[in-house]
Amino acid sequence: MFDQNTLAVIFVSLMGLATLMYAVLDGYDLGVGILLPLDNETDADTMIASIGPFWDANETWLVLAIGLLLIAFPTAHSIVLQALYIPCTFMLIALIMRGVAFDFRAKAIVAHKRSWDTVFKLGSLLASLAQGYMLGLYVMGFNNSFESHGFAVLSAIGVTAAYSFIGSAWLVMKTEDALQKKAISVCKSTVIITFLGIFSVSLVNLFISPEIYLKWFTFPYALILIPIPLICASFFVLCWFVLKRLECKPNIGASLPFIFALLIFSLSFFGLAFSFFPEIVPGKLTIWQAVAAPESLNFLLWGALIVVPTILAYTAFSYRVFWGKVDELRYY
Template structure:
């Protein structure tokens, strides 16, 4: 087997996951922050900041899940039974949120109901994305190449902590996105939310960073054995510096920098988890090479990705450029 093909596909899936987390994260964050808006016109502006983007952002979820299925079918066959329930709940929440997004504009008499649906769908989807992440990091019971655990193995305190962490992180992304796209009292309220959310994210990231090496020997070995500790030390140091910078930018009234700084924190967090688990695609037993599809299948699908990925990236750049600038009361794209 060509050793590099699973590595390439692992990188593609990793890029798809981080793109989804960042892009769909801020519009899920808008939904999580929805109940804190004081007036309906404020919610209208908040929703209009993501109206041109939210459905396109979910493209990356399809690429990540589809890539896992075609490039690593053995991993897909293990991960899905292990995390079936949280995956189904997450997908239903995303569907519910999408329906609420569309119906809210036309169903004026039941707008409160759709406000709740939009917010609840966003919250539940974010929470169970964190549950799925925690379930993967803590490990899946595998015997003879198949899932051998129970249907609720994922329901652990560590996975619940990851779920809360993703919710708070998405809320921070949403708040900093509002700084970029709004002004006046909406931006002021978003800034007031962003500072305590940043502190909460730091605490939760710290708890996860401490929990993983203490609970999982394989992760402690990866981070604290020599010479790894010297090569990996810059990751937490850069994270601490970037956290301070985001806090400083929020305090000094910056608009764009807090959002991109928060994206940087997500990327660093994802990088840390990738370092902790690679080369295991199904920790702690199945690697990317053990779960990979036949090389001809990987090569065939790779040609498709090479063609389509630039198209998707070009579309994203085009849409974000077209709909750049502030969204003001009374303006919208719905």
């Protein structure tokens, strides 16, 4: 049996894993939704088909992340979500609309199909914006000032760009011919916007509190930490060159942009998480103060140790089943 402090670290790591999985996985399917063309039904069908088998499970990572916050740090769950109540409502409504639009579009009459596509696109866009906005407010410690809302808007654009980037990288990997060409060109522009977004969020993050600044520039952490943004930046550059080469040879290394996006997401997430650790509500509450009773967490942990690897295994299995370029989506 673990003591309360160890459990706090274990559960915040699990929550971090779930959040990262969510950002990557739902990130690409939200991105595909944002990029959905409304004037080209064939492309829209192919794009939807590429995320069809996965979006349900992708969104489950959000339920797990929020669930772990609720279970392991209940006080933090209620402070954070009450502070983010309105943007959170927008995000949930958007997720509801896009989720059902996905299913309705395949079943509605033709006249309505276009409308459901619009709902899907707007829902994806609104959900991404809301998530970015919430991230911005979180980084600013839920300050109700003009600057923090301004920063939240910047962060909303950044996250939306990042999702479009990973979404287009997914399409580069999963599609062919004309659609893939379009995806490559979108990917090339979104990779630059994402770079600018991550760059500015990191800068604000550094200078917003002296503690975070100190954490990054004090020996011995600095030795491990300083390379992170450098490596991240080099991935952006590499990704851009890979995309340039893909324009001429679309078959070689088509999955590389997605892999780079995955790495960039992971590094940025790690950098952000490290900046705040061990605080779970910035400036207000640490994980040690917010953690739930050890009897409960131990009980859940044993299950999680068995179940989480199983989940990862069958998720991998599912991706293997649908490996390769997408074929036409059909319900059976």
